[in-house]
Amino acid sequence: MCLGVPAKILETGDGAAVVELGGVRREISVMLVDDVSVGDWVIVHAGFAIERLLEEEAERTLALFREIAESDAFRNP
Amino acid sequence: MNRSMKYIDDFRDPATAKALVERIRRDAGDAPIRLMEVCGTHTVAIARGGIRPLLSGAVAMLSGPGCPVCVTPDGYIDAAIALGRERGALLASFGDMLRVPGKSSSLEKEKGNGLEVRVVYSPLDAVTLAAATPDREVVFLGVGFETTAPAIGGAIRTAAERGVGNFSVLSSVRTIPEAMGVLAADPEVRIEGFLCPAHVSVVIGSDAYRPIARRYGIPCVVAGFEPLDILLGISMLLRQKREGVARVENEYSRVATSTGNRKAQDLIRDVFVPCDTGWRGIGVIRGSGLRIADRYASFDAEVKFDAPVVFAPEASACRCGDVLKGKILPVDCPLFGKGCVPEEPYGPCMVSGEGTCAAFFKYGA
Numbered sequence: 534m535c536l537g538v539p540a541k542i543l544e545t546g547d548g549a550a551v552v553e554l555g556g557v558r559r560e561i562s563v564m565l566v567d568d569v570s571v572g573d574w575v576i577v578h579a580g581f582a583i584e585r586l587l588e589e590e591a592e593r594t595l596a597l598f599r600e601i602a603e604s605d606a607f608r609n610p
Numbered sequence: 611m612n613r614s615m616k617y618i619d620d621f622r623d624p625a626t627a628k629a630l631v632e633r634i635r636r637d638a639g640d641a642p643i644r645l646m647e648v649c650g651t652h653t654v655a656i657a658r659g660g661i662r663p664l665l666s667g668a669v670a671m672l673s674g675p676g677c678p679v680c681v682t683p684d685g686y687i688d689a690a691i692a693l694g695r696e697r698g699a700l701l702a703s704f705g706d707m708l709r710v711p712g713k714s715s716s717l718e719k720e721k722g723n724g725l726e727v728r729v730v731y732s733p734l735d736a737v738t739l740a741a742a743t744p745d746r747e748v749v750f751l752g753v754g755f756e757t758t759a760p761a762i763g764g765a766i767r768t769a770a771e772r773g774v775g776n777f778s779v780l781s782s783v784r785t786i787p788e789a790m791g792v793l794a795a796d797p798e799v800r801i802e803g804f805l806c807p808a809h810v811s812v813v814i815g816s817d818a819y820r821p822i823a824r825r826y827g828i829p830c831v832v833a834g835f836e837p838l839d840i841l842l843g844i845s846m847l848l849r850q851k852r853e854g855v856a857r858v859e860n861e862y863s864r865v866a867t868s869t870g871n872r873k874a875q876d877l878i879r880d881v882f883v884p885c886d887t888g889w890r891g892i893g894v895i896r897g898s899g900l901r902i903a904d905r906y907a908s909f910d911a912e913v914k915f916d917a918p919v920v921f922a923p924e925a926s927a928c929r930c931g932d933v934l935k936g937k938i939l940p941v942d943c944p945l946f947g948k949g950c951v952p953e954e955p956y957g958p959c960m961v962s963g964e965g966t967c968a969a970f971f972k973y974g975a
Contacts, residue, residue: 534650534651534677534678534679534704534706534753534754534755534757534758534962535650535651535676535678535754535755535757535758535807535808535809535810536651536809536835537757537808537809537812537865538618539615539616539617539618541616561732562732562734562764564873564877565871565873565874565877566871567873574617576809576812576865578757578758578761578809579704579732579754579761580731580732580733580734580735580761581732581734581764583757583760583761583809583813583871583874584812584813584865584866584871585865586617586865587864587865588864590863590865591617591620593863594861594863594864595620595621597842598621598623598626598838598842599626601626601629601630601633602623602625602629604629
């Protein structure tokens with residue numbers, strides 16, 4: 534029930550924004566996040582953007598995963 | 611779905627998952643570490659990903675009370691049905707509430723007998739419904755944790771701003787840290803680490819778990835809902851145990867922060883007031899509920915219709931309570947898979963797709 538889906542902002546205006554969710558364009562409320570712009574990624578839950586997705590942090594976590602996968606490959610060649 | 615999904619598929623890479631499982635197995639001690647995933651969305655992801663058997667012997671994953679539908683008391687369902695039947699309200703609900711059993715019926719059964727229940731995706735859809743049907747009272751069944759509280763609060767505030775007077779909410783909003791505190795203090799559960807919910811933490815911030823880590827010496831890691839997030843979260847909990855520390859860490863830093871979403875917190879504080887509330891199968895937990903604040907009383911269905919929700923612990927062979935507290939696994943319940951299956955659920959943990967029993971039944975974990 535606490536599922537939230539990453540979605541990219543396609544349009545903004547007046548407390549609302551349009552995102553694509555599972556191939557469908559949908560209007561969501563952005564009243565819970567400050568200053569979202571087109572191209573930003575947000576997490577959508579129950580019709581609301583509940584937070585912005587920080588792309589740099591996502592990349593950092595993915596880099597950590599690559600490091601773990603590689604160090605493990607080194608350990609078990 | 612054929613299309614790759616950015617920020618979802620990235621966190622499902624099987625080779626990395628294998629490396630993480632091996633790392634967890636290397637770090638594991640002699641006895642399996644007892645970790646609890648608090649959130650129902652984690653429960654489903656763990657069952658679907660087959661994570662529990664992958665880690666058997668190294669990690670014992672206990673499922674917690676984090677399925678809002680499962681912990682909503684039957685008295686709430688009865689109150690909702692009564693609002694529809696006796697007061698003529700048009701009910702609006704998230705879909706997964708419909709099959710939850712009340713004392714004698716469910717919203718779905720009543721719907722088959724003519725009760726008007728509309729399934730909505732967002733609480734705002736219920737406000738729109740009310741605005742479009744001004745001659746009807748629309749009651750939204752506001753069930754959820756901190757993730758959903760701002761959406762429910764946002765709907766109430768929107769109704770207030772737009773003057774939609776025929777909209778109200780039957781609130782069953784709960785807060786997670788208070789329930790975690792009860793489980794942390796329970797000597798029968800013996801939790802050695804909490805995998806903290808991703809999206810509750812987005813709202814409240816990972817600092818909210820610091821009192822639990824400090825007071826009970828239990829490591830806490832906020833983790834995302836994808837398989838790699840969960841495995842890394844488990845690995846971080848194991849490493850804390852190995853180091854003999856208990857602190858709060860955040861694996862889900864791409865969305866959750868230490869302080870959380872201030873705007874969402876302000877909205878919750880504006881619309882709701884903390885209260886004691888009953889959890890199905892667990893009992894009353896002090897300060898774990900959010901009731902609608904007096905300044906929004908005209909949007910509080912309990913006040914508006916003078917129809918308070920009554921909490922009465924139920925007595926039955928169903929052991930959902932022990933499942934929700936992580937004391938037993940679903941297979942240890944005498945009804946599991948026998949009198950209680952997803953098509954004919956006996957208890958709430960089998961009803962919701964996020965219920966521990968339903969996840970075990972479906973994925974055989």
